[in-house]
Amino acid sequence: MAKISPSDVRDLLLDTHIFVWMATDPDRLPRGFRSAILGARSRYVSLISALEIQIKHAKNARNLPFSLGDFEIAMKRFRCWELPLSLGDIKALDGIESIQPDPFDRVLMAQAANRDTAERYQAFRVLGE
Numbered sequence: 001m002a003k004i005s006p007s008d009v010r011d012l013l014l015d016t017h018i019f020v021w022m023a024t025d026p027d028r029l030p031r032g033f034r035s036a037i038l039g040a041r042s043r044y045v046s047l048i049s050a051l052e053i054q055i056k057h058a059k060n061a062r063n064l065p066f067s068l069g070d071f072e073i074a075m076k077r078f079r080c081w082e083l084p085l086s087l088g089d090i091k092a093l094d095g096i097e098s099i100q101p102d103p104f105d106r107v108l109m110a111q112a113a114n115r116d117t118a119e120r121y122q123a124f125r126v127l128g129e
Contacts, residue, residue, distance in 0.1 A: 010040060010041045010042070011040065011041060011042045011044065011115075012036070012037060012040040012042070012043050012044065013044045013045075013046065013083060013108065013111060013112045013115070014037065014043060014044065014045050014049075014080070015049075015105070015108060016046075016048075016049040016052050016053065016104060016108070018033070018037075019045050019049060019074065019080075020053070020064075020066045022034070022037060022074070022078065023066070023070065023073075023074035023077070023078070024066060024070075037078075038078075042081060043078060043079065043080040043081065044080060044081050044082075044083040045071075045075060045080045045081070045082065045083065046082075046083040046085070046107070046108055046111055047082055047083065047084055047085060048085060048104055048107045048108060048111070049071075049104070049108070050068060050071055050082075051104075052104040053066060053067070053068060053071055054068055083111060085107070085111070086114070088114050089107065089110050089111045089114050090110070091114075092110035092111070092113050092114040093106060093107065093110045095110070095113060096109050096110050096113065
């Protein structure tokens with residue numbers, strides 16, 4: 001995968017963990033990530049991420065103390081747009097390799113692929129772990 005510079009990023013779909021870390025522990029992200037996220041023309045967070053946060057927070061708030069209320073605050077703070085799930089996104093799941101075991105990540109990857117932001121999503125997901 002080719003490296004991207006912060007100046008190359010225009011529209012960015014944030015992975016759930018990247019979004020949570022950006023809001024709760026930005027120092028956990030490499031400086032280049034923070035620059036690219038804050039410098040992006042548009043920052044999107046999928047409603048699938050909201051679902052993931054709700055499920056994981058309800059299951060064990062100690063492991064994920066970030067709630068939907070925190071999600072809403074961070075969305076406003078970082079001027080992120082909600083990315084809804086479309087039928088096209090669901091159809092795009094057919095093109096996502098089955099080696100990705102996390103269903104939430106698979107949907108995010110399908111959303112990115114369906115919107116031509118796949119390379120940027122992949123780069124931030126892989127480098128962010």
